[in-house]
Amino acid sequence: MPEFSQIKSQLNRARVAVVAAGIVSPLGVGLDETLRSLREGRDCVTPVTTFPIENCRCKSAGQVPDDWLADCHERARHPERLHRVARMMILALGQALTQAPGFVPELTVVGTTSGGMTFGEEYYRGLKGGPRSARRAASLIANYTPQKPVMDAQEAFGISAPCQIIANACASGTNAIGHAFDCVRSGRYQCVLTGGYDALSELVFVGFDSLQAATPERCRPFDRDRTGLVLGEGAAVLFLENLDAARNRGAKILAEIIGYGISTDNHHLTQPNPSGSGPRQAMEGALQSARIKPGEIDYINAHGTATPFNDAAEGKAIAEMFDGVPVSSTKGMMGHSLGAAGAIEAVISLLALQHQVLPPNINFRRGDEGLDLNIVANNSRTGKLRTVLSNSFGFGGTNASVIIRANEA
Amino acid sequence: MSLRVAGMGWVTPLGSGLDHVWGRLLNGEMAKAEGLSSPLGRTHSVFRVPAEATAQAPAHPRLRRSSAISRFAVVAGVAALEDAKLKLDAETAARTALIFAVSNGGVAYTKKFYHEIVESGAKAASPLLFPETVFNAPASHLAAILGINGASYTLVGDGAVGILALKMAEDLMLSETLDHCLVVGAEEADWLLCDAYRRWRLLRSEPPIEPFQRPPRGMILSEGAGAVLLGRDGLVEIEKIAGGTNFGKQREAGAAVEKVFSELGGETDLVVASANGTFVDEAERTALLRHCPNAKVYAMKGSLGESVGASSLWQTICGVQSLRTQVVPPVPLLPMTNGLPPPARPTGREQLRRAVISVCGLNQQVAGLRLVRN
Numbered sequence: 129m130p131e132f133s134q135i136k137s138q139l140n141r142a143r144v145a146v147v148a149a150g151i152v153s154p155l156g157v158g159l160d161e162t163l164r165s166l167r168e169g170r171d172c173v174t175p176v177t178t179f180p181i182e183n184c185r186c187k188s189a190g191q192v193p194d195d196w197l198a199d200c201h202e203r204a205r206h207p208e209r210l211h212r213v214a215r216m217m218i219l220a221l222g223q224a225l226t227q228a229p230g231f232v233p234e235l236t237v238v239g240t241t242s243g244g245m246t247f248g249e250e251y252y253r254g255l256k257g258g259p260r261s262a263r264r265a266a267s268l269i270a271n272y273t274p275q276k277p278v279m280d281a282q283e284a285f286g287i288s289a290p291c292q293i294i295a296n297a298c299a300s301g302t303n304a305i306g307h308a309f310d311c312v313r314s315g316r317y318q319c320v321l322t323g324g325y326d327a328l329s330e331l332v333f334v335g336f337d338s339l340q341a342a343t344p345e346r347c348r349p350f351d352r353d354r355t356g357l358v359l360g361e362g363a364a365v366l367f368l369e370n371l372d373a374a375r376n377r378g379a380k381i382l383a384e385i386i387g388y389g390i391s392t393d394n395h396h397l398t399q400p401n402p403s404g405s406g407p408r409q410a411m412e413g414a415l416q417s418a419r420i421k422p423g424e425i426d427y428i429n430a431h432g433t434a435t436p437f438n439d440a441a442e443g444k445a446i447a448e449m450f451d452g453v454p455v456s457s458t459k460g461m462m463g464h465s466l467g468a469a470g471a472i473e474a475v476i477s478l479l480a481l482q483h484q485v486l487p488p489n490i491n492f493r494r495g496d497e498g499l500d501l502n503i504v505a506n507n508s509r510t511g512k513l514r515t516v517l518s519n520s521f522g523f524g525g526t527n528a529s530v531i532i533r534a535n536e537a
Numbered sequence: 538m539s540l541r542v543a544g545m546g547w548v549t550p551l552g553s554g555l556d557h558v559w560g561r562l563l564n565g566e567m568a569k570a571e572g573l574s575s576p577l578g579r580t581h582s583v584f585r586v587p588a589e590a591t592a593q594a595p596a597h598p599r600l601r602r603s604s605a606i607s608r609f610a611v612v613a614g615v616a617a618l619e620d621a622k623l624k625l626d627a628e629t630a631a632r633t634a635l636i637f638a639v640s641n642g643g644v645a646y647t648k649k650f651y652h653e654i655v656e657s658g659a660k661a662a663s664p665l666l667f668p669e670t671v672f673n674a675p676a677s678h679l680a681a682i683l684g685i686n687g688a689s690y691t692l693v694g695d696g697a698v699g700i701l702a703l704k705m706a707e708d709l710m711l712s713e714t715l716d717h718c719l720v721v722g723a724e725e726a727d728w729l730l731c732d733a734y735r736r737w738r739l740l741r742s743e744p745p746i747e748p749f750q751r752p753p754r755g756m757i758l759s760e761g762a763g764a765v766l767l768g769r770d771g772l773v774e775i776e777k778i779a780g781g782t783n784f785g786k787q788r789e790a791g792a793a794v795e796k797v798f799s800e801l802g803g804e805t806d807l808v809v810a811s812a813n814g815t816f817v818d819e820a821e822r823t824a825l826l827r828h829c830p831n832a833k834v835y836a837m838k839g840s841l842g843e844s845v846g847a848s849s850l851w852q853t854i855c856g857v858q859s860l861r862t863q864v865v866p867p868v869p870l871l872p873m874t875n876g877l878p879p880p881a882r883p884t885g886r887e888q889l890r891r892a893v894i895s896v897c898g899l900n901q902q903v904a905g906l907r908l909v910r911n
Contacts, residue, residue, distance in 0.1 A: 131777055132540050132707050183659035252651060255577060269733045273900055274693045279783055290781030292701050295672035295693045303690060314711045331651050334659045335667035392689040394681035398668045523668055524677030
């Protein structure tokens with residue numbers, strides 16, 4: 129890696145390949161199962177059973193069953209200490225390494241919002257407990273930190289790359305992919321591991337419920353009668369590599385990332401500027417970075433949380449910038465997995481490109497007045513896709529967009 | 538291209554103001570600990586930020602309900618811009634990125650929010666508190682106050698996160714669309730953190746922190762913020778950043794620190810260490826003796842405490858200040874039999890051209906950087 133002081137001017141704009149991807153989400157484990165769920169428009173939102181919700185308005189979420197995670201045990205040094213989100217990361221990373229066994233990252237950039245938060249909750253509840261909870265406390269403390277799941281996953285596979293963990297709320301995953309993309313594109317790095325992870329926790333679930341951002345009904349992104357989000361969980365990883373280097377070593381190229389945009393909307397801590405300026409700035413930035421025009425986008429995987437504020441602002445920006453491009457939010461099927469969402473949706477976008485399928489926006493009944501959007505309503509469709517844009521927006525006004533292009537050998 | 542320190546600001550248990558705190562460090566002062574009572578019946582010693590240190594925080598609606606960590610960050614961030622004489626307008630703000638480094642984050646509100654859930658059920662949960670529990674809330678407030686509307690990132694990690702943030706800033710500054718990147722690390726103290734680090738066997742019940750003491754006797758938590766504005770101009774250049782490595786067990790930390798020193802390479806006149814009275818000290822001692830046996834060593838945590846997310850920014854500020862002023866503060870309570878080179882004389886003039894910032898975190902992350910005065 130060249131040192132900063134040795135660089136005379138801005139580095140070349142290297143092309144950036146995705147050479148492997150792994151995913152664990154309520155839609156399934158692995159690319160094949162995820163694709164099947166997308167094609168079928170499977171509703172994977174189920175009643176929450178892992179913590180008390182009787183006093184919450186919302187009762188459901190997209191959840192990854194624990195028995196799906198059992199396979200990671202053989203990989204971990206102390207599987208009993210692992211948080212379940214670390215298990216998700218181990219599975220996702222394992223899938224990617226199976227596709228690209230020779231991939232050695234120089235840097236890891238991943239997104240999360242709360243890491244192993246449930247360990248923190250258990251520790252707090254245990255403070256008033258007896259000696260047994262005191263004995264477990266040290267392990268809970270050491271393993272609850274947000275960076276721990278990715279470090280556990282790296283350790284499981286003997287990877288020692290430095291880890292940059294981005295916590296930009298719900299945009300974290302897309303910010304991580306975007307920054308990883310910039311790192312490879314600059315020419316400074318050849319291989320960067322990226323992705324995102326988050327698991328359901330009581331604190332976050334109750335938090336969204338208290339804001340009345342979570343819905344007791346079905347999650348209906350971009351629907352006129354939408355009433356809010358449902359939460360989800362999962363993990364996804366992508367291996368990014370300098371395209372020329374990947375081709376030279378004969379790697380299979382899944383897709384190219386060609387653009388990234390980021391903006392910070394200072395309107396309010398939790399609400400976007402209703403003008404849609406934040407999403408617009410991020411999407412414009414991504415298009416500029418990719419050096420393409422809006423008309424070249426064939427599909428948008430929207431942030432689409434189904435909250436009244438988000439969908440109005442994002443929908444307005446999309447409607448103003450793009451002319452009838454197919455749009456869907458996949459959160460109706462699997463919930464909003466926060467820091468993992470951007471990474472999961474990037475993998476979904478990748479699958480859309482590879483298999484020429486438009487993922488459905490389920491639970492959709494009728495569009496919002498004044499928003500002229502071409503929603504992929506309820507059922508997946510086939511389409512001719514070359515270039516896809518994926519959005520993620522979060523608390524704190526963080527907005528991020530990435531553009532992914534089909535591999536053209 | 539070069540990456541230079543254009544401005545700095547800090548909020549510490551010894552106050553705020555670059556020269557004020559630096560003067561107190563040169564005098565060998567140590568912050569005074571306060572007792573922080575927990576509802577479990579235990580009192581923990583911590584180094585708190587005195588109220589007057591944040592008195593100059595701007596009156597902004599974003600700070601009305603925010604927790605201490607946001608106020609610390611804003612005061613430090615604004616001070617770094619002032620140190621660089623940089624006024625952000627729409628044009629300059631668009632060419633300035635923000636990276637926020639944090640480990641424990643807004644723990645006071647997070648604890649309060651969850652406490653209400655545990656004690657009174659979900660219906661008692663406050664929708665006003667929840668948004669402040671999100672890791673990037675302080676960065677959002679700072680960006681809103683400064684008018685930064687482009688790239689803004691919050692990085693989480695252990696004590697090394699500040700160096701990782703500087704590394705990320707270095708990568709961002711490769712883009713000619715940016716002139717500056719403001720890197721801020723911040724943390725607030727709370728009894729819950731003290732309880733956690735105590736159970737982890739890293740905390741000492743009473744001050745002082747004794748860097749490099751054998752055996753290590755534990756650390757005292759502190760709070761505050763450090764801000765470093767990176768730009769293209771400035772006396773001190775960040776010559777190289779070792780973006781970090783990881784260790785699995787505490788006994789493996791020494792090898793990780795050595796790896797960082799090897800990566801940084803080169804001659805150095807000064808090492809600003811992260812020694813805090815824990816296993817970190819031994820990990821750094823070995824690397825120091827092997828890689829830079831003739832360098833002066835400064836460890837500031839005896840004076841300022843262990844503020845985790847803010848500490849490595851404080852260390853960087855100390856390194857830059859030493860290169861700027863050619864003076865190294867004394868290390869209070871440094872044992873004379875520690876095997877390290879003798880500490881700098883309190884006000885002695887040094888010949889300092891290069892400094893290394895060494896950071897070994899408490900939870901597996903290690904990183905470092907090398908500064909040079911040009």
